[in-house]
Amino acid sequence: MASAQDEGMDFHKAFLSIDTDHSGEITVDELQSYCRKMNYQETFVQKWLMLFDADQNGRITYDEYCNALGLPPKKDVIAKHKSQQSKGKKSGKTARAVKVAKRRKEQEETRVTVETVKPPVQEEVVQTAAVAPVAASKAAAAGQAPQPPPSQAPSRRSRIRNEQLSYSGVMLHSRARVFQRKALYRLAKKSAANKLARKLKGAPSTAAQQRPATVEKPIGGDKNGGTRQVASRRQPRSLPTEPTSKPRRLRPVKTFARQRRRLRASIQPGSVLILLAGRHRGKRVVFLKQLASGLLLVTGPFKVNGCPLRRVCQSFVIATRTRLELGDLRLPERLNDAYFRRTKKQSKQKASPAAQDPFTRPEAAYQLAQERREDQKSVDSQVMSALVKLGRPDKKLMLGYLSSLFSLKSGQRPHDMVF
Amino acid sequence: MSNPAAESGSQQKLQLRSPGRMYVKAVFTGYKRGLRNQHENTALLRIEGVEKRQEVDFYLGKRCAYVYKGKRLTSVPGKGKEKSRVRVIWGRVTRPHGNSGAVRAKFSTNLPPAAMGKRVRVMLYPSRI
Numbered sequence: 001m002a003s004a005q006d007e008g009m010d011f012h013k014a015f016l017s018i019d020t021d022h023s024g025e026i027t028v029d030e031l032q033s034y035c036r037k038m039n040y041q042e043t044f045v046q047k048w049l050m051l052f053d054a055d056q057n058g059r060i061t062y063d064e065y066c067n068a069l070g071l072p073p074k075k076d077v078i079a080k081h082k083s084q085q086s087k088g089k090k091s092g093k094t095a096r097a098v099k100v101a102k103r104r105k106e107q108e109e110t111r112v113t114v115e116t117v118k119p120p121v122q123e124e125v126v127q128t129a130a131v132a133p134v135a136a137s138k139a140a141a142a143g144q145a146p147q148p149p150p151s152q153a154p155s156r157r158s159r160i161r162n163e164q165l166s167y168s169g170v171m172l173h174s175r176a177r178v179f180q181r182k183a184l185y186r187l188a189k190k191s192a193a194n195k196l197a198r199k200l201k202g203a204p205s206t207a208a209q210q211r212p213a214t215v216e217k218p219i220g221g222d223k224n225g226g227t228r229q230v231a232s233r234r235q236p237r238s239l240p241t242e243p244t245s246k247p248r249r250l251r252p253v254k255t256f257a258r259q260r261r262r263l264r265a266s267i268q269p270g271s272v273l274i275l276l277a278g279r280h281r282g283k284r285v286v287f288l289k290q291l292a293s294g295l296l297l298v299t300g301p302f303k304v305n306g307c308p309l310r311r312v313c314q315s316f317v318i319a320t321r322t323r324l325e326l327g328d329l330r331l332p333e334r335l336n337d338a339y340f341r342r343t344k345k346q347s348k349q350k351a352s353p354a355a356q357d358p359f360t361r362p363e364a365a366y367q368l369a370q371e372r373r374e375d376q377k378s379v380d381s382q383v384m385s386a387l388v389k390l391g392r393p394d395k396k397l398m399l400g401y402l403s404s405l406f407s408l409k410s411g412q413r414p415h416d417m418v419f
Numbered sequence: 420m421s422n423p424a425a426e427s428g429s430q431q432k433l434q435l436r437s438p439g440r441m442y443v444k445a446v447f448t449g450y451k452r453g454l455r456n457q458h459e460n461t462a463l464l465r466i467e468g469v470e471k472r473q474e475v476d477f478y479l480g481k482r483c484a485y486v487y488k489g490k491r492l493t494s495v496p497g498k499g500k501e502k503s504r505v506r507v508i509w510g511r512v513t514r515p516h517g518n519s520g521a522v523r524a525k526f527s528t529n530l531p532p533a534a535m536g537k538r539v540r541v542m543l544y545p546s547r548i
Contacts, residue, residue, distance in 0.1 A: 281438055282439075283438075315545035316544045316546065318543065318546050318548055406438065407440050409440075413474075414443060415475075
């Protein structure tokens with residue numbers, strides 16, 4: 001008896017969660033957004049309408065819903081639901097707090113259904129849960145609800161999310177709590193266990209440890225013996241009298257190499273970027289890829305606007321919405337940061353008097369290496385072929401666009417502009 | 420603003436002009452101040468075309484430059500031999516000021532009072548779009 005009540009509640013909860021504007025009816029739009037949210041197939045919407053919408057007007061009212069499922073309609077539930085419609089508009093909750101509360105509520109719901117699932121019935125539910133709630137009502141004996149099928153429910157670890165409470169910087173769950181709830185102690189044990197296993201295996205971890213303990217060294221002088229054994233690792237010259245405890249760094253220093261490289265979402269391979277500074281400022285160039293250092297690799301193409309293969313910093317670039325379909329862009333492998341790195345001129349030559357030959361030629365101007373020409377050609381040809389793919393009129397437009405320069409004109413306001 | 424070396428021998432049609440204005444015009448209206456005290460470390464700028472506080476978000480963090488000429492020739496950074504009379508004080512837009520789109524900026528050295536009413540260039544970098 002109690003279980004029947006509980007099952008009923010799950011179906012009611014499902015209706016309430018789909019009906020997001022609390023109107024008491026489910027519209028096609030709400031179904032579609034729910035379908036998208038739960039990653040169901042598109043047929044979900046049609047099946048629901050077919051099954052529930054008795055009068056076929058595109059809206060599933062609560063009564064139709066209950067009739068189809070054979071549930072007694074909960075007047076008090078729907079009344080409370082409808083009152084939420086007016087309440088929601090007046091409540092002073094910030095949008096973010098509402099989202100947090102909503103997400104937490106959903107997590108609770110999915111957790112409830114996961115726990116009540118019985119393993120043998122799981123197979124059917126996977127196939128039919130989204131499609132035939134009628135079948136689900138039959139399986140309601142097992143206490144399932146038309147919530148996401150268990151196999152689609154997110155993994156436990158990813159479900160437990162830690163959110164910031166409304167821009168205050170305070171997190172919802174403390175670090176210790178997250179550690180416990182996400183069961184990170186299991187991971188920690190594993191890594192410690194791995195370390196121990198490696199140590200026991202005796203694999204030398206560093207080159208220093210691979211060296212033998214003693215080395216044979218010859219002794220000079222005729223009267224002395226031939227060789228002697230010398231320890232390969234020297235003892236420290238002096239040992240501290242008091243134990244020094246360096247405060248252990250809780251988190252490792254983030255050197256430049258270790259920092260995470262970010263890329264704005266507006267910058268995609270093939271995006272046209274406007275260079276804001278440097279000798280090529282104002283030019284519209286094509287973005288190729290982000291290098292390991294985080295700098296962007298761009299090309300004019302050279303024949304179009306005179307900008308060669310070049311590195312550019314993200315901050316000095318405006319990403320336009322224009323994108324070229326570069327497809328499978330095959331960049332020469334040698335194009336990396338070291339390739340573009342500035343070669344240091346021999347500055348020491350100036351200081352040394354021997355080199356101050358008045359007849360020596362002044363430091364030679366920059367000579368273009370052959371490999372630069374080749375790489376420029378190979379990359380630009382790919383970009384040009386992407387342009388050709390656009391078709392005649394668009395290609396002309398694009399070429400004109402790429403060869404034009406950007407500048408601010410009178411009356412233009414960058415904060416209003418769409419790039 | 421030099422002409423880019425776009426003209427290789429065969430391509431004469433690539434006569435690219437140097438780009439026009441790559442900065443937003445702004446005016447240095449004064450220092451941050453109460454009625455009777457002023458704090459010269461923070462300058463107030465009024466950016467052209469920015470009339471509301473909501474519009475200021477784009478300009479936050481952007482570098483700004485007060486460009487002026489001196490009497491003596493000073494060396495140009497990046498080009499050892501070249502000398503010029505043009506001088507710059509660089510700064511950054513820090514935060515909005517008031518509700519009408521004015522903006523506060525901090526410069527590497529305080530702006531000279533002679534700059535009041537004069538042009539300050541608000542660059543488009545560091546860009547966030």
